[in-house]
Amino acid sequence: MLNFSKLTVSLGKRQIFSNLNGQCEGGQFVALVGENGAGKSTLLHTLAGERPYSGEVIFKNKSIDLWDIDQLATQRAVLTQHHNSAFAFAIPDIIAMGRHQLSETRQACVDKVQQYIQLMTLEGLLDRNIQQLSGGELQRVFMAKCLAQLDAFSEGSRNKLMLLDEPTSALDLRHQHRLLQIVKSFTQQGNTAIVAIHDLNLAALYADSVLLLHEGRLQAYGEPKTVFQQSILERVYRSPMHISSHPTLNHPMIFSEPQELTHEIKSFNRG
Numbered sequence: 185m186l187n188f189s190k191l192t193v194s195l196g197k198r199q200i201f202s203n204l205n206g207q208c209e210g211g212q213f214v215a216l217v218g219e220n221g222a223g224k225s226t227l228l229h230t231l232a233g234e235r236p237y238s239g240e241v242i243f244k245n246k247s248i249d250l251w252d253i254d255q256l257a258t259q260r261a262v263l264t265q266h267h268n269s270a271f272a273f274a275i276p277d278i279i280a281m282g283r284h285q286l287s288e289t290r291q292a293c294v295d296k297v298q299q300y301i302q303l304m305t306l307e308g309l310l311d312r313n314i315q316q317l318s319g320g321e322l323q324r325v326f327m328a329k330c331l332a333q334l335d336a337f338s339e340g341s342r343n344k345l346m347l348l349d350e351p352t353s354a355l356d357l358r359h360q361h362r363l364l365q366i367v368k369s370f371t372q373q374g375n376t377a378i379v380a381i382h383d384l385n386l387a388a389l390y391a392d393s394v395l396l397l398h399e400g401r402l403q404a405y406g407e408p409k410t411v412f413q414q415s416i417l418e419r420v421y422r423s424p425m426h427i428s429s430h431p432t433l434n435h436p437m438i439f440s441e442p443q444e445l446t447h448e449i450k451s452f453n454r455g
Contacts, residue, residue, distance in 0.1 A: 185210040185376045186231065186345060190239035193223070193230050200226045201400040204239075208378060208393075210343055213371045215391035215408075216380040219421065222397040224380040225265065228347045231378065232262045244343065257285045260345040261330035265353070267322045272313035275306055275325055282333030296335070300328040303337075303366065305359075319354035327351060327363060334375075342374040349380045364390045384438045388412055389430070396420060412436045 191204040201223040208214050216224050229235045233248035233256065241248040243260065251259075261282070279297045288296075301307060304324045309317065314325060327348075331337075334344045346367065352360040360383075367377045368390050378395075381387050387394055387408065394411040396404040398420045404411045417425040417438065424441040 185212075185244065185343065186378075187242040188231060188240060191227075191230065191241065192238045193226055193235060195226075199400060201397065204402050206395065206402065206405060208376050210376055211371055211374050212376050212392045213368055213390055214376070214378045215387035215394045216378055216397070217382070217384060217387055217394060218397035218403075223400055224397055225349050227397065228262070228349050228378065228380055232260060232347050234262070243345065254285050257333065259334075259343075260347065261333045263323075263326055263330050263346070263348040263351050265349045267314075267326050269314055272315045274313055275310055276301065278314055278325055279328045279332050282329040282331075283335075285333075286335065296332060300332045303331065304328040305362070320356065320359060323351060323354050324359065324363070327366075331366070331370075336370050336375070337373070344375045346370060346375065346377040348377060350382065351379065352381060352383065352386065360386060384412065384417075388435045388437065389433065409436050412438055 186208040187206070189205045192202045193200045204227070216227065218224055226235065230237050231241055231248070233241065233251065243251065248256075276294075276297050279300055280293055283293050283296065286293075301310070304327055306321075306324060306328060309321055309325075314322060317325065330346060330348075334346065335341050336344070348367070351363055351367075355363060364379075364386060367379060371377050371392070379391070391408055393406060394404070394408050395402065396411050396416070403420055404416055412427060414425050414427050417427075421440070423443060426439040426441075428437045428439065429435070430437050
């Protein structure tokens with residue numbers, strides 16, 4: 185589905201990551217984790233074909249650079265972290281923008297948009313425009329747009345790619361699980377999702393594979409139980425970690441400990 189090799193990206197004189205290699209199979213939910221500044225967002229946008237790079241990014245047996253932009257829009261969707269708009273668009277209009285490249289009647293588009301509104305539980309927000317929404321509500325609207333763009337869950341919708349940059353960062357607990365359950369269902373139909381996420385326990389619950397970035401390098405890549413090892417996580421996050429098991433599900437759970445800041449705080453009072 186998606187392969188990358190010798191992938192290197194720099195911003196100005198700063199190298200974000202170097203010589204990354206990886207393969208994401210169809211039907212996989214891949215969690216992309218790591219510290220702030222590890223390069224997660226940059227990697228997602230590079231895999232989407234939106235950043236210059238050296239190396240190779242191959243999507244469905246073709247270099248991402250060689251895809252026609254309109255055709256690519258029907259096969260991969262990107263959810264960014266920020267959703268600012270200078271215009272007070274209605275929610276259905278935002279979602280419908282994801283379908284502009286599809287050949288369908290206006291009524292068919294309206295019907296599909298309504299389905300994604302229901303899937304993302306947006307019915308109670310329709311009396312507001314996007315400038316009147318909270319951060320979490322905006323995330324759900326633009327997630328619906330991504331699903332509409334890929335015609336997700338329609339018959340024959342397979343081998344598509346979703347790249348999501350911290351899609352749960354502003355969501356409450358219920359909506360975090362609902363969104364990730366939707367992504368999991370999307371991958372179980374033969375599609376692929378790469379999801380940048382900070383919550384390691386959510387990654388452990390939903391991901392088939394975890395890609396751990398650290399200081400511009402691929403620190404670990406494999407099943408959650410393989411990547412989420414105490415020694416690996418303590419080295420990357422520089423905090424004490426404990427690994428346990430979910431009480432009812434066969435998934436690892438990660439617990440971190442606060443670090444003592446007494447010395448740093450007291451230093452402010454020194455003459």
